Amino acid sequence: MGEKEKLSGYGLALHTTSPQLGLTLSDFQGEEKTQTWDLGRDLATHLHVLLQELIHPHSWWELKLIAVAKGPGSFTGTRIGVATARTLAQQLDIPLFAISTLAAIADYEKKQHQFPDQDLIAVQLPARREQYFVGIYEVNANGLISYLPDQVMTETDWQATLNQISQPYHLVTPTEETLGKTVKSVLSLAVQQWEQGKRPKIEDAKPFYGS
Structure with missing residues (x-):
């Protein structure tokens, strides 16, 4: 009832943790606009203009929730994305969901390949000093469940972890x-978190740099 009524508006998501900016706008009813741009270091210069173009012809006030990739990933890009999302959510007085970059990768792969329930999706991204950002997620009928929290591991420790599965x-x-x-x-x-009844506070949305 109340939840369904609010979700009749639009949701906005930002992904700024990598050289490729991703933005998506959806009304949860079939209308969706998703775009990516290879911006690299030009993210800060173009982000706000591209957000305005994505939202048009809709009003910012039609947004009912915002989601942002919180990392791990690029320090500068992640910080810019989270700060922008927090500012928007605060001005519009709507919930902000900070989503793991690795969880988003796992969810994307799950939808691409239709992995069976209870299978695991192990995600690795390059980090500094010959290390990896890693996380493991279990496929569930309702989405994904964290099996190994996002963290940084050496290649040796990561391989040992995988060998124990x-x-x-x-x-x-x-x-x-x-x-x-x-x-x-x-x-x-x-x-998915919204439907579970979660309404995170804006101040809880913080970048995760993998340390």
Whole structure:
């Protein structure tokens, strides 16, 4: 009732943790606009203009929730995305969902390949000093469940962790340059949390740099 009424508006998601910016706008009823841009270091210069273009011809006040990829990923890009999302959510007085970059990758892969329930999706991204950002998620009828929280591991420790897994798992190793396309999963994971009754506070949305 109340939840359905609010979700009749629009949701906006931002993915700024990689060189590829991803933005998506959806009304949860079939109308959707998703775009990616390879901006690299020009993110700060173009983000606000591209947001305005994406929203048009709708009003900002039609938004009912915002989702943002919180990292791990680029320090500067992640900080810009989270700060922008927090400002918008505060001005519009709507919930802001900060979604793991790795969880969005896992969700995107789940939808691409239709992995069976209870299978695991292990995600790794390059980090500094010959380390990886890693996380493992279990496929569930209702979405994804965290199996191993996002963290930084050496290649040796990560391989040892994978070797200890007894259930089927799928290793995903995307390149940073293509992560913007997972922005739709950033939004869908936020909606999943919404439907579970979660209404996070804006101040709880903080970048996760993987440390």
